[in-house]
Amino acid sequence: MKQIEVKKNILANNDQIADENRKLLQEKGIFTIDLVGSPGAGKTTLLEQIIKSLKDKINLTVIEGDLYTTKDADRIEAYGTQVIQVNTGGACHLEANMIREAMNQIDLDGVDLLVIENVGNLVCTASYDLSEDIKVTVLSITEGSDKPLKYPAMFQKSEVLIVNKVDLLEYTDFSMEDLYKDIKSLNQGIKVFEVSARTGQGINEVSSYLEKRVLERRKA
Incomplete structure (x- = not known):
């Protein structure tokens, strides 16, 4: 596995670099998503499930961002997926130059x-624009249904919301009704999937959506 250690964050020209990246990705016919969410939301487990669902249908590659370690990239690589680890050295986000x-x-x-x-x-x-076609936010039931209004920018910029760990819903005070009301007040067009990455519930629907977007990019 190749690993990149980021020694210095370059904030200037992020959008310009992102546009250059995006042009190359589009020329190659690659559909790109920025998968975001809180620590522990289940992003990597969700990604593992998506890889298992789509590996015989499309060619999927992962750029794995983390502060330190290659633990998540090791998990992805175990599926035979091409993966590059980017360690930010403490920075709380990825940038286009990375x-x-x-x-x-x-x-x-x-x-x-x-x-x-x-x-x-x-x-x-x-x-930060990372050259993605869409942002996909993962929100877990255990985080609480109040997060969209507390962190509105993320949910306003996301095209897809994946509500993870729905198998734990009955054990929490998470309100699906409040979530949908709040999320639609911020982003009327956002597409919501309810899943359990642990059990596989809802994964087929997410995978089918991504496959459809990939096919649309191929045709374009």
Whole structure:
């Protein structure tokens, strides 16, 4: 596995670099998502389930962002998926220059879907364009249904919300009614999936949606 250690964050020209990255990804016909969410929301477990569901249908590659360690990338690599680890060295988010460096070490030919699993955070990660086509936010039942109004920017910028750990709903005071009311007040067009990455519930629906978006990109 290739690993990138980020020694210095370069804030300037993030959008310009993101646009350059995006142009290359689009030329290659690659659909790209920025997968975001709090630590412990279940992003990596969800991604594992998606890989298992789609591995025989599309070519999926992952850029794995984390402060330190390669633990999540090791999990992804175990499925035979091409993965690049980006360690931010303490920074709370990925940036476009980090994605560009990772892309330079990826064989992009033949890739259908690029998943950028961002650092666990609902604040900083909302501010940086990573060349994605869409942001996908993972919110777990155990975090509480009040998070959209507490962190509105993330949910306003996301095209998809995945509500994870629904198998635990009965053990919490999480309100689906409040969640839908609040999320729609922020982002009327957001698409919501209710899943349990642990049990596999709802994974087929998420995978089918992503496969559809990949096929649309191929046609384009």
